[in-house]
Amino acid sequence: MTSIEQYRALRREIDVRTGELEQMHARHLTCKPGCHQCCVNLSVFPVEFYAILEEMRRLVPAVELTLDPNASCAFLKQGCCRIYACRPMICRTHGLPVAFLNADTEEPEMSVSFCPLNFVDAEEDELSFGPDNSLNIDELNMRLYAANAQFLQEHPELRFGPSDRIDLRELVVRLQQMQVAAQRIE
Numbered sequence: 001m002t003s004i005e006q007y008r009a010l011r012r013e014i015d016v017r018t019g020e021l022e023q024m025h026a027r028h029l030t031c032k033p034g035c036h037q038c039c040v041n042l043s044v045f046p047v048e049f050y051a052i053l054e055e056m057r058r059l060v061p062a063v064e065l066t067l068d069p070n071a072s073c074a075f076l077k078q079g080c081c082r083i084y085a086c087r088p089m090i091c092r093t094h095g096l097p098v099a100f101l102n103a104d105t106e107e108p109e110m111s112v113s114f115c116p117l118n119f120v121d122a123e124e125d126e127l128s129f130g131p132d133n134s135l136n137i138d139e140l141n142m143r144l145y146a147a148n149a150q151f152l153q154e155h156p157e158l159r160f161g162p163s164d165r166i167d168l169r170e171l172v173v174r175l176q177q178m179q180v181a182a183q184r185i186e
Ligand code: SF4
Pocket: 038, 039, 040, 041, 042, 073, 074, 075, 076, 080, 081, 082, 083, 084, 087, 088, 091
């Protein structure tokens, strides 16, 4: 499996799992179109950047390419994500309870975080999280890291280091360059 295929498989798994968690926690989730306080400008690993770039290249006629420099994430328009179908992995987990190893505690331990707009009226026992009702973000990040490591091996010509990330806004520059190149060929 190529690294991009690995990334896409991981993303599909995340969509299935987040769909289950959304159903499970529906009563406590206030996420809806137009709510975007979780959206900020992001950087992503090269494997994710190039996978999204390839998807957006196919969607280009339908995607408006101008960015809003004043929005918390430049891909927002009237509070909605303009690249929703191909948004990064982290955006797909927004709002849900995510479990992670917290190194800030005396003894590192698993902690869970979620958007403060959600679970507002939850009872104490509904705030008890474990593997069955939360998303282990550390495990997903490790798999993303592994897919990215493979991508760097597949594409040494891109000269990325193991921790390099790319600003998501670069997508627009790259797409515009591709469009200009395509027009020249036509
Ligand atoms: S890419 Fe879309 S979902 Fe992700 S932060 Fe930006 S606007 Fe929000």
